[in-house]
Amino acid sequence: MGARLTFSPTPENLNDTHERCSGSEAMDVRVLSVMLPVVLLFASCASHDTRETVQAQMLGESGHGFVTDSIGLSIESSTLAGDGKALQTRKLVSLFEDFRPGMVLRIGGNTSDQMFWTSKGESKPTDYGFTATPASLNKLAELTKQLGWRVVMGVNLRARDPQRAADMARHARSIFGDWLTAIAIGNEPNVYYPSNPPFGTYASDVRRYTNEIRSAVPDVAIQAPDASGNRSDFIWSSASQFARLPAAVPDVYASHFYGAQGCDTGSMLPRALFTEFADERRKSSLDNIYHAASLSSAPKVVLSEVNSINCGGMAGISNRLAGALWMLDFAFDAATQGFNGIYFHGTITDCIAYSPVCVADDRAINTADPFKALFMLNRMANGMAMLSVAPYVSNSNIRLYGLRGRNSLVLIAINTGEGNGDWVDVNVDLPGSDFVELTATEIFTKDETSTDGTRLARKTSMDGVPPDLDRECASGPGDSEPVATARVASRPASAKVLFFCERND
Known part of the structure; x- marks a missing residue:
């Protein structure tokens, strides 16, 4: 027996x-x-x-190309306080050493309009929050030059002192050199310009700042208005004012966006970042910003301050898998819609919930889960074109994006479902039948306990690293058989990226 x-x-x-x-x-x-x-x-x-199957087709180019400065990190101007001594350059260089050069560092936020700039050793007036000096900029430049980061420097508009702003721009050019790509005039001026009459002298003030800054640094780009993304009244008013005053039109029209409002919210489920309401709110805001930029005749449009939840985010959401997936989804969505840059707000000197980098009280530098998403985005921002990926029948949990290089292709499949039944088989018809799968990268959670909230609230794991497709595909894809359809077993609460090389024999 x-x-x-x-x-x-x-x-x-x-x-x-x-x-x-x-x-x-x-x-x-x-x-x-x-x-x-x-x-x-x-x-x-x-x-x-x-389990459900999603069939889709990868179509032609859509939106703006995904290039090295498409992705950036935004930090507060208060980083410059105290001559920038809070910056731990050596540790930060080590932390970002695997990132591609060319990423944008935007220095701004609410504290840019609380900043007192002086190159003459003046005492800070009582109505300013902190002092920034050439020594502050030199300290920051130690970091940006080693990492090869582009710099967008914010100046104080609320003070209505264009000469002081021009002096800061002059020193910034001297210190950062050609890595200084733009001067951002003010931050969320919708807060301090009265709405009746429609935001008063805003455009004429920007023109005065622009004239002074251009006299000091003729070739620097001007960025404005850096408005709150939910203030469509100011967004359209500023665009209309720029249209009527061509001398004030910025080189880069900038606005902000946060996926959810957290300032007056005691609690929130991670799923709230991916609901139909959240998607519709995002679409409405981005449409307003993009079309306002077009009305203003600005050559470029960026989202200069972005994150999942405003007012510092929420621990357990912004710093976990939900925040990482939201970052990936938002970046590819905005690039597909034509935005030239997306800069995720955070910090490199302290710790807040939505920041990819967290510096503890003992000055130890850690990373939150969105750091993995920022790394993936940076590694993929290598000059590829965004492609539209259209499902034949949509699934509310599945978000699909594509990238096309000279001899490479990338498919991104994001699954925002959380239950065991939310596995989805994704089959995408590729633009041709000569693509060979090279490798894959995935972020998801390995934590399958029931004590750590939903899947989206759990810690993020990352399998694989985005390859250097230019180098890997230059010598051909090897002997593997090409495919005409990409297939992804998309697990709940995950983002999987497939990388392909094109066979040209």
């Missing part, structure tokens, strides 16, 4: 049916007939095998 097959169900081995279904057919059916727990397990496996 053969040995008796025994199986003892436990909470651990019943937790994830997907991981166990593959070997179940080897069980003796006669034994299964008397083992109710295992029969139930098989039933769950059978239902899992009928």
Whole structure:
């Protein structure tokens, strides 16, 4: 007589049916007939095998190309306080050493309009928050030059002192050199310009600042208005004022966007970042910003301060998998819609919930989960064109994006579902049949406990690193068979990226 097959169900081995279904057919059916727990397990496996399939097609180019300065990090101007001594240059250079050069560092935020700039050793007036000096800029330049970062420097508009702003721009050019790409005039001026009459002298003040700054640094780009993304009244008013006053039109029209409002919210579910309401709110805001930039005749449009939840974010959402997936989804969505840059707001000197970098009280530098997303975005921003990916039938949990290089292709599949039943098979028809899969990168959670909230609130793991496609594909894709359809088994709460090289033989 053969040995008796025994199986003892436990909470651990019943937790994830997907991981166990593959070997179940080897069980003796006669034994299964008397083992109710295992029969139930098989039933769950059978239902899992009928998971939904999304069919899609990768189409032509859409929006702006995904280049090195498409992605940036935004920090507060208060980083410059105290001659920038809070900056830990050596540790930060080590932290970002695997990033591509060319990323943007925007220095601004609310504190740019609280900043007292002096190059003459003047005492800070009482109505300013802190002092910034040439020594502050030199300290920051130690970091940006080693990493090859472009710099967008904010100046104080609220003070109505264009000569002082021009002096700061002059020193910034001297210190950062050609890495200084723009001067941003003010931050969220909708806060301190009266709305009746429609934002008063805003455009004429920007013109005065522009004239002074251009006299000091003729070739620097001007960025404005850096308005709050939810203030469509100011966005349209500023664009109309620029249209009527061509001398004030900025080189870069900038606005902000936050995925959810957290200032007066005590609690929020991570799923709130991906609801139909959140998607519609995003679409409405980005449409307003993009069309206002067009009305103003500004050559470029960027989202210069972006993150998942405003007012510093929410711990357990912004700094976990939800924040990382939101960052990836938002960046590709905005680039597809034509935005030239997306700068994620955070810090490199202290710790707030939505920042990719967290500096603890003991000055230890750690990273939050969105750092993994920022790294992925930076590594993929290598001059590829954004492609539209259109599903034949949409799934509210699945977001698809594509990138096309000279001889490479990338497919991004983001799944915002959270339940065990939210696995989705994604099949995408590629633009041709000569693509060979090179590798894949995925962010997801390995934490399958039930004590850490939803999947979106759990810690993020990352498998694989985005390759250097220019180098990897230059010598050809090897001997693997090309495919015409990309296939992704998209797990709940994940982003999977497939990288392809094109065969040209």
